[in-house]
Amino acid sequence: MARKILIAGNWKMNKTASEGADLAKAIVVAAGKSTAVEIVVCPPFTALESVSKILEGSDIKLGAQNMHAAASGAFTGETSAGMLRSLFCSYVILGHSERRTYFGETDAIVNQKVLAALKSQLKPILCVGETLAEREGGKAFDVVRTQTIAGLEGVTKEQVVDLVIAYEPVWAIGTGKVATTAQAQEVHGFIRKLLIEKFGEAAQRVRILYGGSMKPDNAPELLAQPDIDGGLIGGAALQAPSFLDLVKAGATAKA
Numbered sequence: 435m436a437r438k439i440l441i442a443g444n445w446k447m448n449k450t451a452s453e454g455a456d457l458a459k460a461i462v463v464a465a466g467k468s469t470a471v472e473i474v475v476c477p478p479f480t481a482l483e484s485v486s487k488i489l490e491g492s493d494i495k496l497g498a499q500n501m502h503a504a505a506s507g508a509f510t511g512e513t514s515a516g517m518l519r520s521l522f523c524s525y526v527i528l529g530h531s532e533r534r535t536y537f538g539e540t541d542a543i544v545n546q547k548v549l550a551a552l553k554s555q556l557k558p559i560l561c562v563g564e565t566l567a568e569r570e571g572g573k574a575f576d577v578v579r580t581q582t583i584a585g586l587e588g589v590t591k592e593q594v595v596d597l598v599i600a601y602e603p604v605w606a607i608g609t610g611k612v613a614t615t616a617q618a619q620e621v622h623g624f625i626r627k628l629l630i631e632k633f634g635e636a637a638q639r640v641r642i643l644y645g646g647s648m649k650p651d652n653a654p655e656l657l658a659q660p661d662i663d664g665g666l667i668g669g670a671a672l673q674a675p676s677f678l679d680l681v682k683a684g685a686t687a688k689a
């Protein structure tokens with residue numbers, strides 16, 4: 435089953451509204467009508483509106499980096515799925531390891547967010563991945579299994595095709611240490627098997643992205659793997675040239 439490669443930029447806490455608009459403009463000019471690859475940019479909340487305006491009329495999708503599971507209410511500082519939809523977000527990153535580590539997000543919290551996003555027609559990019567200690571302790575597959583199964587609790591076969599999983603080994607995020615192609619494909623294949631067990635044939639339509647120091651030089655080999663369907667990019671998404679090189683790598687990866 436051919437799955438369209440997805441290249442998503444996670445800008446994290448970088449770029450003001452106007453800096454974000456400038457970066458989005460450069461991406462739209464070069465790749466706004468990309469058909470071979472699906473492109474998503476995920477600015478911080480404060481730049482969603484300015485970036486959304488720049489993306490209007492292009493094929494580039496907008497994503498957020500987090501959301502609250504509730505539709506509205508007394509949750510100071512939080513943002514709901516409906517608010518993200520009102521700014522034309524299509525995607526939302528959920529369960530990023532930085533949210534799990536610094537903001538105490540548990541699998542149960544992440545799962546509530548996944549369900550709320552799907553209910554509001556927002557596509558979750560559910561992040562899973564082990565720490566260095568967990569990998570060295572031989573627990574990588576257990577951690578990935580637990581996070582994947584718990585994160586997808588209550589998701590139906592019909593819904594899962596709208597969802598994206600990002601395998602992000604925590605030890606590779608922002609460290610310059612990329613997982614080897616074999617390590618990454620092994621975990622991606624494992625996630626695919628879990629999805630098949632839970633969702634049957636629909637699992638073949640779910641995209642599994644790799645994230646963790648993906649750069650233009652290592653992307654072609656990673657993206658050529660059978661179960662690597664794209665990338666969730668941090669550092670290299672902050673400048674148009676490197677992000678666009680990753681888009682190019684995505685376009686030729688499975689050729």
Ligand code: PEP
Binds near residue numbers: 444606607645648
């Ligand atoms: C990320 O934070 O999702 C990420 C993959 O970051 P980087 O590409 O900088 O490792």
